[in-house]
Structures are given as structure tokens and as C-alpha cells.
Amino acid sequence: MRKSRHLSKKSVSILCAAALVTSSLATAPGAFAEVNGDGTITINEKYASHESLQPTPQGFQVDTILNWTPESDPDAKFARSTIPLETDRVTGPQVNPYSNPEAKLMVCSLANSNHDNSFLQGSDTFDSYAFGYWQYVNSMVYWAGSDEGIFVVPTPDVIDSAHKNGVPVTATLGFPWGPDTTGGLRLEELEKFVQKDENGNYPVADKMVEIAHYYGFDGYFFNQETYGSTAEVASELVNMMKYVKKKYPDIIFNWYDSMAKDGSVSYQDAVNDKNKLWIEKDEDGLYAVDEFFMNYNWGGDHSNPTSPSYPDITHKIPTTIETMINSGRSQYDAFAGFEVQQNSMNTPIRDHLLVDENGKLKISIALYCPNSTMGFSKDPVDFHEQEKRFYVGSEGDPANEPLDPADPNNWEWVGMARFFADKTVITEAPFTTSFNTGHGKQWFVDGEVSRTEGWNNRSAQDILPTWTWTVQTDGSKLQGAYDFDDAYNGGNSVKFTGNLDASNKIMLYSTQVENAKSASVTYKVNKDGSNVQLGLCYGDNYDEANFKYYDLGTGTAGEWTTANVDISEDASKGLPISAIAIKVDGQVTDYQLNLGNISLNDQASVKCDAPASVTLDEIMYKDANKAQVRMYWDGVENAEYYELYQVKADGSTQMITALPNTAYYIDNLVKEEGQDTATVRVVPVSADGTRGHYKDLVIDWEIPNGATAYAPVPSSDNVCLNGVGAEVTGYSGQGEAEPAWKAIDGTSLNGSKWCQAGTNRGWMTIKLLDGPKTIRRFRVEHAEAGGEGKINNTRDFSLQYKDTDGQWKIAKQITGNTDAITDVVLDQPITAEEWKLDITYADQGPWTAIRIYEWQMFEDATQPATDSVGMQFASAENNEGTADVFTLSHVPEGYTVKAYADVEKNTLLGSAVAEANGKVTIDNLDFGADAGRVYYTVQGGVTAESDVLSTAYESKTAEKTPAATDISFSKFSQIGSSNSMFKDNIYTNLTVNGLQEGDVVYLYEKNADPDGLAQGLYTKKSLPVAAGEDSITIERVQLPYEGTQLTMQVKREGMKASDPYEVSAATELNNLLTQAKAISQADYPIGYAELQKAITAAQAIADDTTANYDEIAAQVEALSAAIDNTKAVTQVLETTVKNAERLLEEGALDNTLQVIVDGFNASLKQAKELLENPKATQSEINAANVDLLGWMAKVDWKQGDKTILEVAVDIATSINENLDLYLDTEAFSAAYAKAQEVLADGNAMQDEVDSAYEALMEAMMNLRMKPNKDILNDLIEQVEGMDLSGYTADSVNALQNALAAAQAISTNEKATQDEVDAAVENLAAAKAALVKEDTNEGTVELPVVTPGDDQDTGSVEQTGEGTAPTETGDAGSFTALALTAMAGAAVFVFSKKRKH
16 A cells, blocks of 8 residues: 655655565565465465464465365364354444544554464464454454465454454455566456456456455455556456445445556545546446545645645545545545554644534544554553553543544544444343453453463454443542453453542443343452442433442452342333443542453353364474364354363363364463373353353373473573663664664564664664673564565664773674574674664665664573474384484475484484485484484574474384275365365365274375475374274365375384375275175175176276266265165065064064063064165075064963962962971972972973972972970980889880880981870880889879870879870871862862963
């Protein structure tokens, strides 16, 4: 974008601004890269060459944009914005009476200082352009240049942030400024740009729209400044834009005031007859440009009212307004350009020409590079103060009524809030904000620090306060600011500080919310003594009467307090909430209130489900502890965004980032020392801020602990850091937004530099704050280090010091420099307090300027370590004897590579210097017999040896990994795309089967890198095969569309890599052919004839080496279908299965033996499974049919009736419980056990039941109880105790015989009760028959024990023949009687059963 045609003070400042616009140029003399870009069609060259996994922003030329598909972009899933443009954006009541709701503000911002090297999703630094004043902006131009070409695509973090706030974002389309010095290439590019195809379409325009829709931005900012074009091209440009507007009405075009209707580059500083073709409507109401960015001189020479152009300035704005209205357009579609890059808020603007008699804008405004506030900022915290001054004004209150800009003598910057009414997208609940600006020193989660390092990610920015800061009070006003030292969630909170001596009402948000039912506020106070209230405005203005206040309590000093309030009753009255405020009352000195979160909710919290899966896409190890990671996960319903954490070994978590996308690149994942895994957690968060269920990704770390080591770090710090070690004492010149002190601020990020425009010579001086220092080394970072073109690097300069005589002396002279960084050890140490950087030839670009991004000095001569060459470029072969080889590629020419046997570098194996091809080979080594690692370093220039990295080798006897040829291909498409083609290539997913855990597959894609195989450089590498898996799928594999050849290699743990082998899509076809030819007609009679036809057709394609992917894929599909369609005849089995199921339904298996039921069911199940199996063979089908029929024939094998058996077993159980009372129980026990077995056997038939019953009955009937020997034993005892001396020998002899017989019965365990009773009877009789020797025969009375009488020994009259005792009876008679009765019942039962 050309800034001015007048060589005035302003135009001089513009020169350095133009230099910054060329920030990412390599050779281009203009504002953008040459039309052929970097000369390649590759997107992300570092990714393609395996140098880095970092996704990079996109840029195109005409040819490459025509060839673009989402699949051609390896970064597509990371580069897309996932937040659609919020279209529900409203303007609330005006807080500043001078603001004009109709006027629009365009910001043309350098959101990323170096587009080509920017991170897409934020980075690990606090220092970033975290723009937040979206409420005043209507459109953002993503202003940037690119080495890739003239089309520059916005990064998704910028789009996300803008879209969330309802602001569209347009990409930069910049044709290089100036005459065509490229032999016609620039003009040829312009003509190709507007070419039509044979159907009258504009291919470039269609592709531009496709890209905008895919990446999620909203249109293009045209900046055509190439000289020498024609009226025909200009007319065609208009037609092309109208073509887009008609076909794609959602696309926005901004236009910079450069090209006139005759095709010339002619800056009009207005809209007039020479350039109105871009904005005027045709007869169909179509127009080319939505927003017209006028060149900056609409107000003449701002700095010099006596300039010749000054009298001419009055007509520019009126002419523009008249032309716009006469062309059928709003005057507010024209934007007066403000060039603010160089001087930011100090830019002199004749804004009195832009306002009407009421002080309101009569035209819109476009700001060029308002990111210049970063140049005014001391640090990222101060950036927000500078932004506030820029957009709100010096008073820091958007409601303030500043000096009247209509006064031509008023040059003071009044802030954009003075001109533009604020807008809001807060139109419904849930709404929640933690005031997160999108960057921070650290990251807080629920009030606790979760990340201690700086960060930025604009996608994570919340909707920020509408008013910064409107505080209403009758006392001391609390001062508002963002607090980056304390937050509730994110990187910052909002703080209000000061003496609280009266009520302070803090206006925060403009809203239009009707559906809120509850609200919550999280806050913290530093001291007790205040009361906090939430104020909600219910009305169409912000009068105090419309505010309702809800008490939030007093809080606890030093702690976060969350207060919830029910607002449903007030919200239900029909008036929307039009503003959110906080009121604080009390009497507290040195008071501080921090606001951590405000939410409006419409329902109970929603807790999202966990992602279904989280996938490790790729990993690249930097060393044994750090890696770059690409990952993605399944989207979750109701998730507004996702938080990513690293999970530590102790279970604690550390925030990584938060973003709305479902894919993320981690630039530096650090594994904990000593651990073998690293875990990343994905947590979905709903719109109301509720964290959902999480899913973890556990990464098995491939590089062993201790396999690398870090190089020593220089011991001394930079001694000339601004404000710490040095201060600027003088300079030859500087830009107000690019002052000299920026050269010593310690960073080159975001355009932080000293710039003096319009000269090749200049100087700056510093003084060391701590007195003289002895300097041994100094370092200067030039334009290229900050992202600008190599051509802008400082060529000739010197480091000087002031000696003790006060004279400047040269410490080191540098001439002919072309490097981005100069890092030099002085010839000898020099001690001094004052130092000078003297520039004698700045750069060789068209916009001459001094550009110094960093000047550093050190007391230590040790230089930083050389950047390592990644382990992915290292390999080692353990061959026979001393033929081992270590190889390292991608080594810068002239760098030295050293190979070591150990990580401590004790044993040097060898060294070599890299040549032009970047490959170093160290051979004739002997690693030894076993597997191990080679350790290596690189060293270049004056830098020190790099970190120690390493690569593994296998043992000398290790075998080669077998080739894996079981592969399949499918077409690959990126998310949101259905395409797979790219030029003559097709993108596919390759699945390799037949692998083992840990296997790694290497691919050599011929069209991606034709020389890769010859150089041993793979183009794709799989992750190791996961545990429990035997296959791996590699996405986005590029095949030649014709031939489809691809070279593969497989490496298995403990084995050497396989030899490279070629496969193609035809490999899968050949595998299928092998499978198809093995199919026999006997096994698969159906479809066999069709299969033979398919084999013939497929074989023809398989034999054709020129067959293309679709031809091969068609045959793969056809042959697969033919294989699938071959099958056995199943009708008979189907009929058998149908009849078997009918038997089940009819109850035919009721009471069938269980073994038959089980066999029947198993056979039926197998038959049905075979019927469902399309590849069941005919023999399997036939066998299943026979088996099922066999079981069906046995369904009448019924179970026996066990009713009476159950009764018998029940009685037998009671006997068994007293079995010790019976004799000869063996038969009973056996019969009882058998009866129980039959009773439990579901397959027992009636014969088995009857047999068991009868055996048990017989056993019970035969049981005999053990006899009662108590009477016998008592009688024996009596007899044994008798004195027989007075009796006759015969009677004593008879008694002794009876006693001996009784004693034998008593000791006989098997004696029956009858035998016991007989012994009693005989012994009693013998006793009674005793005869005394000295008496006559006669009756003798003797005591007799009667059975059953334990005590009674009453008299029994004995006769000569005695009297028999009473019978004891049979102890088993009752059992026998019971069993006999039961047997009769059994006969009845059995007879009934049998009759049935």
C-alpha cells in the first residue's frame, strides 16, 4: 500500500512503515513478495522437509491458488477458523454524544509481524498483538506480506477473535508496488488474475472464494499498486468482483485507492470520477467494492499548513461524499485513511475535515497499522494502556466529551470512541466472560496458577468490556485496568484501584439479553470494608432509574468469591438487560477490586461429554524430553471450546491452551524427567463455562531417558537491556512508534525495533547504568531477524565505545553483512560505560531505513550453542566389522558434525564437515556387536557445539524386518472437503496390515520428493503400531494419479529396517486377485461365474502399469464385490432353521432332556451364524444342516416325573440325618446318593427316575435300627455280681452258659434286636432256675429287671420253668410301616403317570 506522493515529514515516516509492510519478504522491492512467491507450490516447506511440525499461515500466487485444494495443505485442520461470523450485533444507547452509529471503522492491522513464520493458534510468549477494541470496529484487514505470493490468508486466531465480536476479516491481496522490473511478470500475473475460462467464469475468483469459505475468513482487501496496467484490465477487475458478488454475496471486498479506471496507479485521496468504477452500482444493482480505503492525503500535508497542497484539501471529502451518494452508495462505505503506523496516537490528522456541524463523522475511517501501539508500549501490560489511549482517548473514558475535533486548530488525538458508537454481540444467555484478553504472563484456572509461562492465543479471548473505563462516582474515581498478576480463568482479570470513599458504579458491558434467569459474579477484594453489587440495566437507556442492583456480599479479603443471584423475576418483565455494571460501596483506602468472571445464564449448567477419541497425529522429538506434537480429537456436542492440559506424574495438571478448534499443535511438549510417557488431557467447556468430562491422550515416548544432553549456557546476561542495564542517551533519528530504546528492549517480536526512515546512515548511543563493563561479545539482530526481507539487513556498521578521553573509538567494524544476526566476539575485551552503534549503510531496499531489532552486549565471550540438526535426520548402521556408518542430513554447509560413543562426549568416534548437499557421513566405525546409540553434535560459524542428540542402531546380527504387503488405500479428504486430487496426484489413506506392536512404516512419495529415496529421506513416517494392534493408517499419502507407485520400508523393534520395496494401489488389487483365485466353486457355487469375469477384468488393470488410481480403485471395488457375492447355497439350511425355530415357539422342547435342549440351541445358533456369514462355505452349511436335523429328531426325549422320588428323597433325608442309629447303611447311602443325582439331573428320563425310586425304597425298607442292649447289659451286670456258691452245680453251669451267650450278644455290633431280646430271656430264665444246694426245690424270689423299666425292680414270681420277660419289639417297625404306606401311594402316582 503506497502511503504518500509528497516527500514531507509524514511521507518520510511512511517510508519505515512501508518497510514493515515488507516484513516477510525475501527479495521483493515492493510491499509484497514477487508474484511468483518463493517459486514453489509447496505449502509449509519446513513440514515437507521434516524440519518442523509447526503449521504455518498460507500464502499463494495466481498459479498456486488455482492448484490449491484443502488436501494440498498439510496444515488445513489447524489453519481453519471454527467460529462463524456473529451476525447478531447491535448498537446500544450512545455513551458519547459525538459518536455516529452510521460511521464505520476499518482497521488494517499487522496482526502478525512475520506472517510466514507465525503460529496459527498462539505461541509461548506474552508479547503479542492482543487487539480487543472490537466494539468500535466494522471490519479488519489482515495486513501482511508473504514469501509465498500475493494472496495472504489470515491466521485462525485473528479470525476467531474478530468473528466472536461480529467483525469480518479480509485477506490481503497485494500486487507489488512500483514499475514492473521483472520483465513483465507482474503485469502478466495481474492479467492472469482476471482471466476467464471458456464458460465465462473467473477461475481465480472462484478459487479465492473457495479458500475464504474453507479457512473461514470473509473476503479480500485489494491492493493493486503495480504500474503499467490498462483500462481493460481495470474493467475486467470490476467485472470479476461483480461476478463474485452475484455468485457469492457473502464475500466482502475492500479496495485501496490506487488503481484508476485507466489502469494506472493514481492515488486520488478521494472517491471521484477517476476511481468511482469500483463503487458505483450497475443497472442490476451490483457493485465491485464494499469498502473503499482512500489514500491518506485527503487532508493534504498534515504537518505543514503552508504546503502547496493545503489550499486544495477542502474538496476531497465533499467530492467523496457526493460521488458515493450519486453512485447509489452510502457515504459511509468510503473510508478516510489514517496512516498511524509510524507515530500512532501522535499522528497529526485533520479530522476537522471529517465531521459535520454537529461534530459527527460524515464519512468512515480506515486505520493503517494501528498495531503501532505496540511500539509505544513498554511491555505487554502497558500495551493495553496504549490501546486504551488510542481507542478511548487520553481521558480513559469512552463517555468523555473531548476537545471538539471540528476545530481545525485541535490536533490532539481524541480516540476512536469519540467517533464511533460501540456495538455488542451479547444478545442472549448464556454469556460468560473472564475478561481474558487472549494472552498472559501465566494461565489461571479457578483462581489458581495452572501455567507459569507466558502465552498468547487470540482464539481464547473473551468478549471484553464495552467501556474501558466508565466509572461514575461523586467521590474518588477508581481506576480500571487489566491485571495480569491475578486472574480467575485465563491470563488476566479486571482490577479497579484507588481510595474508595464513595459509591463507584463501573459500567462494563452493553448488552441486549432477554432470556437470562440467573447471574453470577466472581470477584476479589484486597481489604475488608466494601460491599459489591451487580447492576443490570432494564431499559433503552442507561439512566440510573433503569438499573436494578443485586447484592454480591462483601467478599473475603485476598480470596476469590463467587456470588450467584436469581434474576428471573426481573428478567421476566419483558425488558431486555441492556447493560452490565458493578457497584461498590464503602470506605477503604488503597482499595482494589478484581473481577474474575461475570455470567448470565438461561438454564442449569451443561456438562459436556468427553471427546470420543483423542488422536496423536504426528510427533517430532527435539530431544529426550521435548517434542513437537500435532493432535486432534472428536468434537463434542454443546462444547464452546476445549481446554488442553498436560497431566503430570503426580496427577496434577498444567494448562497448555484453550481453543475452539478440534486440532492443535503443541510446539514444546516437555516430558517429565525420568518418565516414559507424556499425557495431554482434552476438556470440553460449554457456553456457560462449565468444564465437561475429559479424555486423555497418553503418548509413549520413543526417545529413551538420557539419550540427549543440553549444551552449556553462556554465563553472563545481556548488559545493555533497557531500564535494567542501560539507557538510551542519543540517536540520529527515530519513529515515535519505533524508538531507539526498542533496540535494547530484549525482544524482536511483533516488530519491536529502532527504525529511522529515509536514510542509510544513523546512530544511537547508550550508557550502562552500573558503570563501565568489560565487553567481550556483542550481537545485533537486523531486519530479517524481525521478519522483514533479507535485503533490508544492515550492511555496514560498527560497535564503538567512548574512551577515557571522551573520544569514540571503534571496537568492531562490520562490512558487507547480509546475515539476519551478527554475533561477534571482540578481538580484545573492552571496558567502557558509553557505547554507540554506528550505521554507515543501512539496507539496499527501495524504502531506505535503519532497522535494528536488537542490540545486545555480553561480558562472557561464550556464544550460544549452534542450533541442533534434528534426530529425524540421523541414522546409524551397525554392519560387519568396522564398516559401521553414521549419517546426518540437513546440515548447513560448512558446519562440523561430531559423532560420540557416549552422551557425555568422552569418546569421539569421528567428525566431518557438511558440503553443499547438507549430508554428512562418518564411516569406518565399529559400534560393537550389540544394539546401542550414536551421539552427535553440530557446530557452525562462531557458535558453540550444539546440544547432544542421538540415534539408535541395532545389533550386528539383527535380521531385516519382513516387508508388509497387505495394504489398502482409500481417498483422503481434509475436514470440510470432499476433494482428493492435487494436480497430477491423488491424496489417500494408506492402511498397512500384518504388523506388530512398535513397527514403524516409512514412505517415499515419488511426486512429493522424487529424490527422497535416493537420498534416504522419507516423506512420511508412521507412528509406532500401538499395543494390541496389528495395523497402522497413514493419512494424506500422495500417489501419482497414473501408476500410483509408492516406495515403502518397515522397521521393527530389534530388527534392521526392511529393504525399500515398491507398492501401489495395484498391490491391493493383486492381493485381492490372489484371494479371488483361491475361491473354489465347490465352496461358493453362487456368484462363481461372475467372480471369474471380475478376475479377468481386474487382472487386465493390474497388469497395466499406467492404470490410474480411479481405474484401479474401480477394479478393487468390483473384485471385492464379486468376492463378497460368492456364497454357498443356503436355502435348505434356512428352511431347517425356520422349522427349528417353529419347534421352539410351539414348546416342543418343554420337558425335553436338558442335554438335548442345549445341543439343539447350540446347533441352531451355529446355523444362524453361518447364515449371517457371507463367506461360510458350502461344506460348512451342509454340515450345520445335518447337525441341526439330528438334534431336532431328539426333541421327544422327555424328562421323567420326579414327584414321588422327591417324597422318597425327603424321607430318606430325615433317615440320613440319624444314620448312626441304623445297621448296614451302605446300600441305603448308595441308593440315597443316586436318587439325589437323578433328582438333580435335568436330563433324567422316566426309567432312570423309577429305578432310583425303587432302589431307594428297597434300601430304606431293609434298614435295621441298632438294638437296645441296656436291659441285657444290666442283667449281665447283675449275674456277674452274684455269689453262686450256694447253688447247685447244674443250675450254676446253666446260668454261666446263658451269661456267656448274653455277653457274646452284647459285644456283637451286628446283633439284632431279636437276638438281644432272646439273650435277655435266656439269661433271666437261667438266673431264675438257680437251685440252692441245702433247700428243697421250690419257688425262689429273685429280682428281675423288666425291659423299659429303668428303676423298678419289683418282684416277679418265678416258677420252676420261669416267666418270660416282656418283648422289647423291633425298633424299625415304624419306618417299615411308613414306607409301606408310601409305597402304596407311589403305585397310584406311577400308574397315573404311565396312563397319562
